[in-house]
Amino acid sequence: MSTIHLRDVYYKYQSQLDNEEDINSNLPEALSNINLEIKQGEFVCLLGKNGSGKSTLAKLLNGLALPTSGEVLVDGISTKDESRVYEIRKKVGIVFQNPDDQIISSIVEEDIAFGPENLNLDSAEIEQRVDSALESVSMTQYKYTDPSHLSGGQKQKIAIAGQLALKQEVIVFDEPMSMLDEKDRTDLLSVIKKLNREDKITIILITHNASEAVYSDRxxxxxxxxxxxxxxTNAFFGNKEMVLSLGVEIPVANKIAYKLSEHIKGFNEKIITKEDLVSQILNIKR
Ligand SMILES: Nc1ncnc2c1ncn2[C@@H]1O[C@H](COP(=O)(O)OP(=O)(O)O)[C@@H](O)[C@H]1O
Ligand SMILES: [Mg+2]
Structure with missing residues (x-):
């Protein structure tokens, strides 16, 4: 059971710190005054435009970066506690944007087994974990394939399976869909949804595209x-001014709903899918 707490977190990159003596430069922190609690089983969408601090926040969650001030706690363990960083990394995994950076082996099976092998598990346990991870992302048939022959979306699924084989309780996805085509995006989004709904894994999905928030609760x-x-999530989409002020990509259905709400009294702006939009339009009383 992993609960993540961020308390009064600030983060400045070294280059931002270096510039502090220079009074002409007033570089802001990458993150400031962050207070959050994320509970086991939540599906959170971390949304913001490029440069808003999303990746920095991701790296703070498993100790890849340490807060300049404040505290990040995973199940009460501070990421600053060097002796327990290993425990934290066992709970919180990160899947990055580019699948090519995450795949190291020339056979899918070996690639997924790499993490568990480092945990010194016995070979039967490793095999079982690899098989079940492949099944979770519907990639069983590619067990003996060379990952370089896979599509971007399939590679991303292998990267996810690598995390699943470690039995991570929390998986942070840092813009995992940005390099994929439309079909692979939809496919991957439903895999992520399933991990949350069926396997009860806490999901933190990072994106600059609000349409990827559809399955999130928060x-x-x-x-x-x-x-x-x-x-x-629902109330988020209902807050039109705020959504528009973020500078993120907005689902087309919502753009239409926002426009219609200017002309039709009582039109619900909270819609997040095309289907919601259509059914609302069909319900408009003439
Ligand atoms: N390695 C770095 N060194 C200095 N500044 C950085 C570094 N990485 C990111 N930043 C700055 O920190 C801010 C937040 O960046 P980042 O967390 O990567 O945002 P996002 O992931 O939302 O695009 C930006 O202003 C960015 O320029
Ligand atoms: Mg980023």
Whole structure:
């Protein structure tokens, strides 16, 4: 059971710190005044435009980066506690944007087994974990394939399987869909949804595209390193001014709903899928 707490977190990159003596330069922190609690089983969408601090926040969650001030706690363990960073990494995994950076082996099976092998598990346990991880991402048939022959979306699924084989309780996805085509995106999004709903894995999905928030329960929106919104996904989309002010990509259905709501009294702006939009339009009383 992993609960993540961030308390009064600030983060400055070294180059931002180096510039502090230079009074002409006033580089802001990458993150400031971040207070959050993410509970086991949540599906959170961390949304913000490029440079808003999303990746920095991701790296803080498993100790890849340490806060300049404040604290990040995973199940009460501070990421600053060097002796326990290993425990934290066993709970919280990160899948990055580019699958090519994450795949190291020339056979899918070996690639997924790499992490568990480092945990010194016996070979039967490793094999079982590899098989079940492949099954979770519907990639069993590619067990003996060379990953370089796979599509971007399939490679991303292998990277996810690598995390699943470690039995991570929390998986942070840092813009995992940005390099994929439309079909692979839809496919991967439903895999991520399944991991949350069926395997009860806490999901933190990072994106600059609000349409990827559809399956999340909660949106945390960042702007210039601070939290601009933290609340239910539905209420997020209902807050038109705020959504538009973030500078993120907005689902076409929502753009239409926002426009219609200017002309039709009582039109619900919270819609997040095309289907919701269509059914609302069909319900408009003439
Ligand atoms: N390695 C780095 N050194 C200095 N500044 C950085 C570094 N990485 C990111 N930044 C700065 O920190 C801010 C947040 O970046 P980042 O967390 O990568 O945002 P996002 O993932 O939302 O695009 C930006 O202003 C960015 O320029
Ligand atoms: Mg980023």
């Amino acid at each position: 949106v945390i929106a960042l702007q210039k390193g601070t939290i601009k919104y933290d609340g239910p």
